[in-house]
Amino acid sequence: MARLGELERAVMDVLWARGTPEPPSDGATVREVTDALADRDLAYTTVMTVLDRLAGKGMVVRQRDGRAWRYQPAAPREAYIAQLMLEALDIAQAGEAAAETGDRGAALVRFARSVTGQEAELLRAALEEQSRPAGEGT
Amino acid sequence: MARLGELERAVMDVLWARGTPEPPSDGATVREVTDALADRDLAYTTVMTVLDRLAGKGMVVRQRDGRAWRYQPAAPREAYIAQLMLEALDIAQAGEAAAETGDRGAALVRFARSVTGQEAELLRAALEEQSRPAGEGT
DNA sequence: GCGACTCTACTACGAGACGTCGTACGACCC
């Protein structure tokens, strides 16, 4: 996954905030993003460049809307974050054989100990759900 | 936490591989790291520079050993990884109020669904252990 | 005591990522 710079992340935040990915959202135009980041006082073209680079990285997708483009996140924020977490976990594989749960396990344990109780609960629930056959109503 | 380049990570891997942090380990010298990375055919000073930068980033600590320095990881690999994971999770807070489990929760759920069954088990066990009073013998 | 090693400290340089724009130019609205 692509690594994002500070401004790039800010732009993604704007997009994530207003356009959920799969559910139909019209996304945002360069102008809209620029306005959303008004406090940064950025040139219109700066935002355009960033959006363009984000598209190049596959972080956003765009579609024509008249003469302009509308950008929206290629994936929801959670997916991006989960991806980053998995990548972090992967560096535990340092030249060692895969499938082996060495440092990965240790890292997971450390991680589990670091999340707040509330989040631990969420994580536990998610794991639970995953191990279930799944498909239960609400 | 500092972000590491490719070579920096390789060097950290060497250090992590030979010098566990807290337990007394004498760490490795520039020479030793260079030898460990012999296949890369790097100049001695290249490794020295990298180790120096790593020290500047707080990733390694060093102590004199005669005229030379001995480097060792400032923290074990698992700690680094767990830290990266937590940081990834933190970007879920995008300008929103903290303490709220919005995207963080969603990200955790995504993550939970992505780890392999074996790791999910490990994670579950770690969470379990965390919620326990802890302090049980072996 | 001198020369060959070995280490460290600095300095450097090129590539690539990123923040930040400017310019040129086509499309639209009134």
Add this chain to the structure above:
DNA sequence: GGGTCGTACGACGTCTCGTAGTAGAGTCGC
């Protein structure tokens, strides 16, 4: 038909990182 708005490109400065070279000081064998 002249502003306005949007796009496409190109650019530049700063940082990070990989990669080293050089200078100079400490060490050891003879």
